[in-house]
Amino acid sequence: MADSATKIRVVERSAVSPPPRTVAATTLPLTFLDIPWLPFSPDQTLFFFNLPTSTHNFMQAILPNLKHSLSLTLRHFFPLAGSLATPPRPAVPRLEYAADDSILLTIAEAVSGDRFKNSTGYHPRMARDFHKLVPLLQCSSKFGWKHESVLAIQITVFPHQGICMGFTLRHVVADGRTFNNFLKTWAAASSSSSSSSSSSPSSSVVAASHERSLIKDPNGLEEILLKEYWNNTQIPRKDSVQPSLSIFHQDMTRATFVVGPKEMEEIKKWILTRSEQLFGSTQLLLSPYVITCAFVWVCWMKTHWPKWEHDDQDDPKQSTHYFGFIAGGINRLNYSVPSTYSGNYVGFGRSEARRDDLMGENGVLHAAKAIGNTIKRLNSDLLGGAEKWISEWEEMRGSELHVTMTGSPKMDLYGLDFGWGRPVKIEEVSIDETRSMSLCESREVAGGIEIGVCFAKPKLKLFRALFDNGLGPV
Structure with a gap:
């Protein structure tokens, strides 16, 4: 196994929101299919791409289009820019989106040499290095309510080798199918020639439905699972927002x-x-x-x-x-x-x-x-x-x-x-x-x-x- 020595430095942090005045403040209730995900720690996924570019060129020529297409995509997937609002027990958590909500996008640079090829292999590699490539979610409290961001993105440039797109996601807001739809929509908007030259949504952006009444609950599972959730919060568990680099x-x-x-x-x-x-x-x-x-x-x-x-x-x-x-x-x-x-x-x-x-x-x-x-x-x-x-x-x-x-x-x-x-x-x-x-x-x-x-x-x-x-x- 190759020795691991990946080091990164943060180049930029920015907030990306849907286009101005395109999404109204919204509160979404959790369905009984969302509630079981409340105790889970975030999903952290890395996508490595061959893209032999310098950090400067990425910032100047590639990043603006990524930000713009992400903003257009968030118009349709706005809950990902919002937060999970958890009240004091035993009230009901919910998803909230306010007009100034955004996704934290971090741009970083790998400064430890030729590590991209090692990171993208199938062979044994040190796990701790991969944790440097995923972002942390943000958390705040006000009036007894805890507000946790549900998605953060980090793009790490391995100069003249490739990039890594890292996502930290709370699954309470989206299952794998939904998140995959978001990624594919963002990717299509990014690669579309119109997405970088127009302020209107790209034709490649697919609208998403957030109508929670589509989910039927004739057996009252929402109430049962919410009670189960509050009962299980008494059990010590890892921080759901910021997993630690534990021993x-x-x-x-x-x-x-x-x-x-x-x-x-x-x-x-x-x-x-x-x-x-x-x-x-x-x-x-x-x-x-x-x-x-x-x-x-x-x-x-x-x-x-x-x-x-x-x-x-x-x-x-x-x-x-x-x-x-x-x-x-x-x-x-x-x-x-x-x-x-x-x-x-x-x-x-x-x-x-x-x-x-x-x-x-x-x-x-x-x-x-x-x-x-x-x-x-x-x-x-x-x-x-x-x-x-x-x-x-x-x-x-x-x-x-x-x-x-x-x-x-x-x-x-x-x-x-x-x-x-x-x-x-x-x-x-x-x-x-x-x-x-x-x-x-x-x-x-x-x-x-x-x-x-x-x-x-x-x-x-x-x-x-x-x-x-x-x-x-x-």
Whole structure:
């Protein structure tokens, strides 16, 4: 692993708002699909682009268009420039946008030499360096109300090499689909010739719907989940606005792994040769997502318990493990919501398996069955058990027994293009704090899936050995 010594200096900080007098002051209530995100720390994502320019040229020739197109885009995605307003308990948090609200845009320069190539690799790299590339959210208090910004952006220039666009996002304002719509709209406006020469919105900007009445709540989940949220705020947790550079990840290393269609097919065939013997005629759901998640779940398990013994299998708390993930709601609810809806429209999935099953020779098979069954249940009843979403995920988050998966291979994140080509690498920094794994479509392998992990060096070495050896030791 190459020695890491990334250093940056801040060049400029500026506030970017929607165009003047285009958005009125607005208050948006949180739906029952937003509320479960309140306890979560921010999502922190990095997009690296090959753009061999000097810092001076970037500031003079590129940045003005980026700011202008961002402003035009925020006219339609204005909640991202607003704040999450949290009142004293037990009142209801809400999203607020005032006429002078804005997104903090930080421009920085990497001053430590040739670090861009190292940062965009798949090999092990020091996790702490990536935290220098994501911005912090702002927080203020007034009259007992806490106001937290929901999005901040940092663009770091690696002179004559490339740039990194870093985003810190509170998911309470937008799910991955909504944020992806925002990014694609900004990128289209930026790359459009009209966006830099006109003060009117570019034709490439797609309007977003913020109509919260589109979300139906016949079972009163909003009240139930809000009560769950306030009950769980009594549990100590990490600062939701400014994750700290804790001892946990001072010596942590990040790496990216890829599961391609060939490997997926091999795993699927391996599962099918054993499934009838274990589960009879049960039909397993073996999508690329299920296969990939099952495989890396078992690799993750064996990384954390390499010397596991069966002496705890009678203790259900010790022998039961969960795999958490997010399920999109667009095609899973019994009513339609437009694809332009801006907010959260996802559910929470939690798969369960015993440790002795996951660690045994048929671990991937048990993992695939557990994940597939959870997806089947979500397909038929996305909101089944929704009243326990917050308490169940609080049990998983930060626990060494359980793991969560962030991201989706359906987002086409590598299709993002601001006019200088698609990203060369995407990194999900927030997994360092949450002990999660990240997932997105592969840039280099058609139909493949990238998995991002962050472990201490010895564990990363073991995970790599398990991953590379495939179904041998797993």
